[in-house]
Amino acid sequence: MIDRRALLTAGAATSLLRYTPASAQPADWAQIERAAKAEREVVVYNTGVGLHRDVAGAFEARTGIKVNFLDMHASELRERVRIEQSAGRFVTDICLNGSTGSIVMDQLGQFQPHGGLPNEANLLDAFRDNGTRISIFQNIFGFMINTRLVPLSEEPKSFADLLHPRFKGKILADDPRASGEGYATFAVTYDKLGVGFQQQLAKQELVFTRNLLEGAQRVARGEYAVYFPQKFSDYLLLKPLPVKFIWPTEGSPYQTFMLAMARNAPHPNAARLLMNFFLDPAGQAFYARSGRGVTVRGALDDVPAEIRDALSAKLLGTADAAREAEFLKLAKDIYGA
Template identity: 30%
Template sequence: MNDVEDAMNGTGLSRRDVLKGSTALALGAVFASPARAAAPPPETITPQLIDAATKEAKVVLYSSMDLPVGEKLGKAFEAKYPGIAVQVERAGSERLFQRVAQEFASGIRAVDVINSSDASHFISWKSNGWLAPFVTEDIAQHFLPDYRDPDGMFATTRIWLSSIAYNTNLVKPEDAPKSFADLLDPKWAGKMVKGHPAYSGTIMTATFQMVRELGWDYFEKLAKQRVMQVQSSTDPPKKLSLGERAVMADGNEYGIVLLKEAGQPVEPVYPTEGTPTISGPTGIFATAPHPNAARLFQAWLHTRETQQFFIDFTAQYSVHAQVQSKPGRRKISDIKLMKEDAAGVEKMTDEIKSRYAKLFKV
């Protein structure tokens, strides 16, 4: 087992508009159910698939990954398979969710493959019949059932955390917050930055977990701390490294790790209450305009080689059993984690958006 498995084994439009009254599937059913007859057999990357994908010459990826990350991934695929261009359309996951819904409502079929930082989106897309089944041998053999859809509609491409962090030029280690509760200390008023759940799937998922563990009470108090509000979970690490704020109340931990490795004055903090955990699944749309290129990209993305390459340069975590942590980085199995619940997020999305906007006046 890899580090993620060790850790996890024990641990615009409203959502209703998009679902149109359909019954959402629970995450436990989506990932953990026994495989059913409808699931397709595992496939490999064949010369025939490569040839068909090359003739299509393009794959369109909608992704919430930081743009430089998505583009680097795209360039790696293009180098592996010359003649197939990767068009990366990057936005926050909540915006991507709205975009897909609007495109489908308008009869636009532009996206081939999508990766979201809000796993609950795949509950909706699967319910609506918008996803195409495709399972590779890597996914079937090396991904635990909790991290792959039994019907082959999607698989967890990456896992990452939403942590606290601080600027080491502005805060001494002994004075740094150690918990979410510490962020309520008046000394941090006007000195914090955080992302927005209406834009970022990472922040939506983290907010749900924190509401579940700490209550809305916590956010009512945090909102009084004059927190700088940004959109994406990728923004707080950047604001922190620039010294615009001393403390990051939430945001992606991998951004902090990469900045620290690059010599920037930032340090991650894994709160004593537990660190919110986020899964990023990837799936293919049934209406993909470049279906063979989409299948090739999905297959390539979940190979051991690509997964190892991806986590090495992004400082995220893989659920592929053969992938190992990069030496020198903290193992996820050493971190106390908050548990994911995509079905819970799906049910609370509209409430989180509305209550958060009122509390933080954004």
């Protein structure tokens, strides 16, 4: 298992040794800022949630550059970019996606190097970027239960507990058969807990959704007893309702979200400026306060203790991008096409 607290501490110590790339020195950056403001806007294809708009709003207030979002599922984002680029239509500047999808798109040649960012110096050592993709936060997953449907004595404490007959037909889950949070959790639990766990879970007659926000709300309304994978950050928004977040005893799957500049981005300077802002303390503060794992030094310093301690929970692992096709096929084999 991964000790997140140790990871953050070690990263803070080693990241002081970083250097700022020559292409991102302040003298050069002033020229990029002027060019970015002349471009006036930046387009982001996004698979995340509304919080990115809060970061973008702060960016707009600082720079005067408009950020235009188009939201979609992870599998849709990759295909949309493929179709547009194949047709010679270069619409988006930045793709904001999970690490698995981002790595695959990078391998497919759908991105271009960002050219260096001053705030790369803030990155924890575990989240070094490769010159193209930058890690901006982590979603950490557990379960969410409706406390009116699941009494204290019957709460699932582990993935294994989800196999109890009492939960048959009562679990709503993000669909693991397409890239996204459900897939990421499937890949980690298949790898760590084995095929037997997934085969037994399939017998629980899970109901799948691809609407992440609505899924959690349906459990809060009492349509289902359990939702997973549930992001801790989204749970915090639902706390006044009859819901409870469960950290699985085996550890929590997690998914790192990344930004990358699309190939032939129409507003490359504005894109570069926005990517840099996501690593700025002002940008990272939105993620830290919302209950997401962060990727830069000092981002948790001013976060309430409840959230800081929760983000130190044991981690189970993250999906291996190189095995995406393998795990998607396995998910379809187990749960049906």
